[in-house]
Amino acid sequence: MITRKRSVLIAVVTATALLLTGCAGGGNAATSDDVAASGPVSGGTLRVLEVVQPTGFDPVQVFSSTSMPITYTALYGQFVIANEETGDYDCGLCESFMTSDGGATWDVVTREGMTFTDGTPFDAAALKYNWDRMKDPALGSASAGVASQIESIEVVDARTAKLHMVVPTPGLLGLMPIYSLQWIASPTALEQGQEAFNKNPIGAGPFVFESWTQGGTLKLTRNDDYFGDPAYVDAIEVQGVPDNTQRLNGLISGQADIALNSDPSTFVEAEAAGYPNEIDIFNGGIGFMFNTKKAPFDDVRARQAVAYALDLEQLSNAVNRGNGSVPKTLFTKESPFYEDIPLQTFDQEKAQELFDELAAEGKPVEFSYTVFPGTGPATFDALQAQLKQYDNVTVTADQRDSSEQGVVTTTGDYNLASSSLAFVDPASRLWGALHGDANRTNYSGIDDAELNDALDAALATTDPDEQKAQYKIVQDRLAEIVPYVLFQEYLNGATVTDKVHGVxxxxxxQPAAAGIWLEQ
Known part of the structure; x- marks a missing residue:
């Protein structure tokens, strides 16, 4: 069992929350659970094991905002920060971020006088430069989909950028922390070329780059000219270790102070070894995403058949060594939008009926599952083993290199792939992932009129009861049209030694680099 150090409580999100104003410092204060008797202190070197070995530090190279959060919050700070108390978003490096027309345009105002560490102004022109780069297909950013929702960026004045959206995107604000639009780099440094930039990345964050050995250690030192409160630790040393067991062993053997993790089994092993975990359990989860624009899964019956066919508990146990937890509902019980509406029903008889029905029409369910290194092979083996029990369905492995992760789904180059439908804020994340108009971030391609209407209505109302009613429709439709089958809770967490606080x-x-401190 995973001890829940922190559970996700989703506050009701109102339409007025689309206005976002700044709060200084970006959340440096440690919580009461973290604070030792003497309170936060400065000093020391924080040794970190992250889950990804960097190939560079250009924001367009980042796969997701959870893969290297300490590295990137150290170099670039946090442009937008989710607020646990309100369920809303606060500005970190912006002064305000708002829409007055339902997401057709957004006005983003930067902080007065702020610069990157090379002296380049952190202004509206810098935002335009960074976000336009994300759309460049030649750079292959995994965030190109959401960036391409922005049709154009108008520099209104030195500090104000107006984003003109391809279609109204009322959920843009909540998408910012998920994608690498969150990380803003110095245009002057980026102009030197990606190779030069990766040797000396320049941001406006609470730490500055000192050195990096590819395949080795990244060293960062505190930026005492940071616009907000200075970070606590003097320096950070980061290594990327993809293997879960190696990261935990590195922590236990004293090679690190904090190890990031999302694997349920590793959290269990850490707790058994006496190390505390700080875990955020999201709404939604991780699982299979169907490409609803391609055969065979452009037919809802094929999606329903696969969903009925799978014993998700068995599949999760096979992938997570018996430690996984299957999300039964879209929202956790702590959420005000929770409904007891099962996301999936295991029914072998119904599955076979649908497989046979499709085969009789000349459409046997034949598809590939996109396999990436890590848990991909185990997931494929478990999926294939279960589907072998049925007639008229065949799954093959589509082996891909880890460098393609994130790009395959954004381009639609898949039949079935692992993905997340995990979220903090339902208003932004669910709209961006499931609305038919959000085509550039709706990677499953699902487009259902009733679902679209409910997502729109949930964003438009300020009435909590009406929001709950609309999200009930969303949950009913997801269970019916099955764009995703979720078989694992989405965990974002860290295992720490007892000298680490402020996580x-x-x-x-998360966790943000600036807020972490060490007992001296």
Whole structure:
């Protein structure tokens, strides 16, 4: 069992929350659970094991905002920060971020006088430069989908950028922390080329780059000219270790102070070894995403058949060594939007009936599952083993290199892939992932009129009861049209030694480097 150090509580999100104003410092204060008797102190070097070995530090190279959060919050700060108390978003590096027309345009105002560490102004022109780069197909950003929702960026004045959206995107604000639009780099440094930039990345965050050995250690030192409160630790040393067991062993053997993790089994092993975990459990979860624009899964019956066919508890146990937890509902019980509406029903008889029905029409369910290194092979083996019990269905492995992760789904180059439908804020994340108009971030391609209407209505109302009613429709439709089958809770967490404090886990881009401190 995973001890829940922190559970996700989703506050009711109102339409007026689309206005976002700044709060200084980006959340440096440690919580009461973290604070030792003497309170936060400065000094020391924080040794970190992250889950990804960097190939560079250009924001367009980042796969997701949870893969290297300490590295990137150190170099670039947090542009937008999820607020656990309100369920809303606060500005970190912006002064305000708002829409007055339902998401057709957004006005983003930068902080007065702020600069990157090379002296380049952190202004509206810098935002435009960074976000336009994300759309460049030649750079292959995994965030190109959401960036391409922005049709154009108008520099209104030195500090104000107006985003003109391809279609109204009322959920843009909540998408920011999920994707690498969160990380803003110096245009002057980026102009030197990606190779030069990766040797000396320049941001406006609470730490500055000191050195990096590819395949080795990244060293960062505190930026005493940071616009907000200075970070606590003097320096950070980061290594990327993809293997879960190696990260935990590195922590236990004294090679690190904090190890990031999302694997349920590793959290269980850490707790058994006496190390505390800080875990954020999201709404939704991780699982299979169907490409609803391609055969065979453009036919809802094929999606329903696969969903009925799978014993998700068995599949999760096979992938997570018996430690996984299957999300039964879209929202956790702590959420005000919770409904007891099962996301999936295991029914072998119904599954076979649908497989046979499709085969009789000349459409046997034949598809590939996209396999990436890590848990991909185990997931495929478990999926294939279960589907072998049925007639008229065949799954093959589509082996891909880890460098393609994130890009395959954004381009639609898949039949079935592992993905997340995990979220803090339902208003932004669910709209961006499931609305038919959110085509560039709706990677499953699902487009259902009733679902679209409910997502729109949930964003438009300020009435909590009406929001709950609309999200009930969303949950009913997801159970019916099955764009996703979720078989694992989405965990974002860290295992720490007893000298580490100030580790805040809530939403994406966490834990933030600036707030962590060490007992001296």
């Amino acid at each position: 805040e886990m809530y939403g994406y881009t």
